[in-house]
Amino acid sequence: MLMRAPNIVLAAGGTGGHMMPAEAVADVLVRDGYQVSLVTDTRGNSISNALVDVDRHVLKTASHMGGGIFGKIRSVLSILKSTLQMRRRFKKTQPTVVVGFGGYPSLPAVLAARSLKIPFVLHEQNAVLGRVNRFVAEDARVLALSVQDTAKVPVGAYTEVTGNPVRQLIAKLSNIAYAVPLGFGDVRLLVIGGSQGARILSDVVPAALALLPEDIRQRIEMTQQARPEDVGRVIAAYEDIGVRARVQDYFEDVGSLLLRTQLVICRSGASTISELAAMGRPAIMVPLKIAADDHQSANAAAIAEAGGGWVMQEDDFTPEALAKKLEHLLTDMSDLRNASEGMRMVARLDAAERLASIVVSISEESEAPK
Structure with missing residues (x-):
């Protein structure tokens, strides 16, 4: 001992x-x-x-x-x-x-x-x-x-x-398989912006979902983290377009949320990326533009290179660009399945x-x- x-x-x-x-x-x-x-x-x-x-x-x-x-x-x-x-x-x-x-x-x-x-x-x-x-x-x-x-x-x-x-909770859940919706079943999206939240995600994601075809939008179940001052307007935005959404300023049960999530839209801080990799959850990553030494872009690039997700820089992260990406991913789910496997490849x-x-x-x- x-x-x-x-x-x-x-x-x-x-x-x-x-x-x-x-x-x-x-x-x-x-x-x-x-x-x-x-x-x-x-x-x-x-x-x-x-x-x-x-x-x-x-x-x-x-x-x-x-x-x-x-x-x-x-x-x-x-x-x-x-x-x-x-x-x-x-x-x-x-x-x-x-x-x-x-x-x-x-x-x-x-x-x-x-x-x-x-x-x-x-x-x-x-x-x-x-x-x-x-x-x-x-x-x-x-x-x-x-x-x-x-x-x-x-x-x-x-x-x-x-x-x-x-964290132990995430490590214990890592062996649970990624579940791809069958046919045109519901798809669960999770939007997280790190421990401090991210306003750009609150601005762009609801606007992007509003641009999706109605049949895709009706399949989406959204869970989103937003800054406290943004929670009300994000909830209202989803209600206006008929998207089922749960919006809070902080989630303590991220592990259980990831379990039932098919796609994550997030920043690319190291802990976020590591937890997604451990659980094999594909992600659209939006690196924080002002991060020191642009380290979030480097984090995201490593995941993208392994095939675990997609990088959208802040300047390119528009409602139109995100809607185009989501429409493709939610129509041909094989890309999400492959990205899940890519995420797991980089997990330690x-x-x-x-x-x-x-x-x-x-x-x-x-x-x-x-």
Whole structure:
């Protein structure tokens, strides 16, 4: 049996894209008897259904570099203040290893670990190495990657490909087959915009469905995530065109929704893509145009190359273009079946176990008598 580590620290925050992989790894570590704590920021702490039973320390650090010179100065000072705070905490708690999941909220914990010579591991969810991970990658014991050919990895970084950990709920549902509607039966669409929602999906998708032939539109059962301020108008838009729709600002039961979904329209954040791949659900992906280093386009390109879905850039994501794509996919369902198989080809269902194994190994080395 593995030795029990006194304290493994996971540092993640900002969005679900960072928090969900941390939760998946925490589940494995806790299951195996390890003490796990989380360092996050106020945004990460507000994701109420993630890492519920893990001890957490919430920083007031900046979630990103603020705009303009004064904003950037404030962000840097905030990170430095939080780093000193984490140094004091680590001197008391003496973690054996710190695991950073990227994003600015993870940086203070990683910098504190580096300054105290505590080994740290980094995990990158996207197909382009994030700026924070890039900054400290060469000092990490291991930089764990989700994608084999991740861009912008420093030459001196030691890397291992683990995949992107998905939540236990999703992993357990991954062996359930994709169901293609028989004949001209109902087809279930799911629209999700990540943990923050996406206004462009609320603007374009209902308008696109309004352009579909009546016989196709009547077959659609829509479930859509929208920003709170958009929920009312999206519901009204679907009522006007006679589409059965369930619209909410957040869904906690994404796993069960994916089970009954034939096609997803979504952003291409790493966690969204990984969960779709695990469950083999084809997707029309609309990368966030302003994402750092255009990493969402890189994520989507990897899926499209494997045949798991279709990419529509924001500038091309019009009601007319989406309606044309949907009419084709919902008429000849064989493309959806093939895309489901393509999605499953890129899934790494053992990613959480792989990453946890790396973390435990380094933790044991740190605990060993010198």
